Structures are given as structure tokens and as C-alpha cells.
Amino acid sequence: MTLPSTPIFDPPPPPSQAATPSFLNENLQAYITSPSPRPGTNTPTFNNINLEALLDNTNADMSTTSDQEPANASSLRERLLAARERGNKVNANTNATKDPIEKYTKQPAKKIEIHYSHPTAAFDNIDIDQVCSWESRPGGKLLAHPFGHEVRTPELQSEIKRKVFAAIVEITQSNHIGFYAPKPGASPRETPTVFLIYNLTEMQRQILLNREVWSSKTITFRVTTMEPVRPDYLFSISGFTTKSEDEVKDTVRHTWSGQTPQNFLTTLCQTLPEALHCKVNAILQNITNSLRVKMLDTKDPGDASAPTFNIYVQANIIPDDSLWCLLRNHYASQEYALPFQQPGFTSTDLFHCTICHSIDHPRGLCTFPAIEGWNGPAWRIPGPKRDISDKARNKFLRPKRLNWGDSLVD
């Protein structure tokens, strides 16, 4: 018996051809199972890809024979249908690959302004040396301002810090960010309300700043630069029996153009070198021209209408924190009276919103809870006897009409 001249089994292919499908297969799987780092990158799921056909076509492309037709080439219709399907699914295979940013409330169409009590209010209760040491930390830096009244509770600081840190890591997908929490104070009033994020890339800074307010079911916080901002809000006037913002605006303008403010501004100019007089006069005129009045629909006991009028200017044209304070204190100390009425009551600290920490409205008139998909604090502080289900939260989608007792600083 003679052995056949040809072997029973095919000889193994040359090493280059044998290795290619294996290498491609491994790397494709590694690529496909990698989570998508950013929104908008529709990573296809493993099941969506006809890996076998892809590898077969790869073999065909690498073959030395030119007359071989791709055996599993898809029709145009099939490929378009597959593309449609991919477009409707973002990382749909597992929850683990879902983009983490999706769970945060989307930015509202119109930016909601937050006003603090003075330019450096964010750094209140923090040791000045500690703030200065923050400036020397590496990389890009930002401040995180947690929402809610809990941030002022010293015992809750470490938990809030942990949640904000986890959110920043999740949003930036960075393993290199640094995070500082200032030392809690002895009481809520002495407790700092900001954390420092550092070692950020410029892109990470921009991602965080663009949305500004990040709200998930776990934590809600606002991100700002470290640069102190001079607030547009100056003071509030209450006690007027009108609901006309224009009428109050005319009254404020009239008062500001009166003799007392003019004397004050003249004295202010005289303390400066003569060469600066024209410039300062122009700034003061621009501040006056930028006057804005906004009415808050606050109530007295018995649901009686008692509107509050907030006074704003464009504060970024004021070149100095001291000048801002000087002007704010001066204007807030003036008497503002509608024709044939008693002067209203002025105050610079009438409110403190315990949701967003702005001082130009009470919690019940905060506009953040009205944002579609809001995950953060609601208008009412949930108590042990209150129903905090989604159904109950929806009841508060319209701000409660407030009494003065509700409106005061808490």
C-alpha cells in the first residue's frame, strides 16, 4: 500500500495569513467593548457588527488573488438599515457603557443667574492662606458649589465632598484630578460652601463650565472659576403698593439723579487723580444706565400681595471690588419713594435661597426646580412626615405663594 502523494490535511497557512484574523479579532473586540468616553460618539455594540463578514472581507482584501468577489458583501439596503439602527442606540449593550453625563439635568435654554452677597462671598469662612495656597495647585482649577441647605451642616461636609468628587471624576473621566475641601466651621454660618477642583485639563474645565450646574439624583452643584465675580444684584426694596417694575425703575433713577447721590459721586471723584475723573464719570453713568428692576411676587401673611423689587446693575463694568461695595452700600442706604407714598424698605440681605444659595430670592421662588428633568433640591425641604415621591415633587412644580415669614433669611 502506498501513501497518497498529497497530504490528507491541508498544510497550515503561512504565518502572516494565520496571524492576521486572530490579531484583528482580538483588537476589534477590545475596541468594541471599550466604553465611549464622551457623548455623541455612538459606539456600536458587539452584536451590531457582523465580525465574521468583516474578517472574511479582510481576508479577501489581503489575498493575492484579484478575481475573488467579497462573499458576504451587504446590500446597500442592509447597510442603511444597520446604520439607522446604530444611530438610534448609544452604547445600548450594557448600562456600564452608557454615557455618564446623560444622567445630569440638561442646561436650560436661558441661563439662571445666581447672585452672592459680595464679590468674594464664595471664599467666606475659608482661611485666606488656604485660598492663596489653592492658587499654586497644578493644572486648571475650578470651584464646586454644592446646592442645598445641607452644605452648611459641618457633619455632612465629608459626605457631600465624596459625592461631588465622584461626580467630577465621572464627568471628566479623569484619574488625575485633585480635590480640596476647606475645614468645616463650628456652626452652619461659619461653614465654607465651596470645594476646589484642580489638575484639570483645559478641555475638562470647559466641559464643567459649559453646563455650569450639574444635577443628578445623587448630588447637585455649580461650577465656577476661582475668579471672584462682582454681583449684579445690589439690594431689594419692599413695602411698595405697586406691581410695576417700570414705575419702580423710574423711582430708583430719580433717586440716583438726586442731590445726595450726586454729591456722593462728586466726592468719590475728588478722591481720585484728576486725570481719572472723566473715566470714572463714564463708568458711573454706564452703571446707572444698566439699572434693572425685577419684581418678586412675595406675600404677606393672609396671602396678601407684598411684592419685592430687586435692583440690579451690570456689575462687570465696575472695575474694583471696593468701588462695588461703596456704591452698593450707598445706593442701598437711600430713600426710595413712589409718588405720594412712604419710602420703601431697602435691604441687602433679605433672602438666601437654600437651593442655589443666591441672595436675590427665597427658596420657594428659586427657578432651578422648574427646569425640565431637574434632579436637585425641590422647593419644599422634604421632612420625615412629607411624601417625597415623584408624584409629590410634581405638586411643587409651581412656586408656592410665599408669606413674609417664609421669605426671610433662614
Ligand SMILES: [Zn+2]
Ligand atoms: Zn435659588
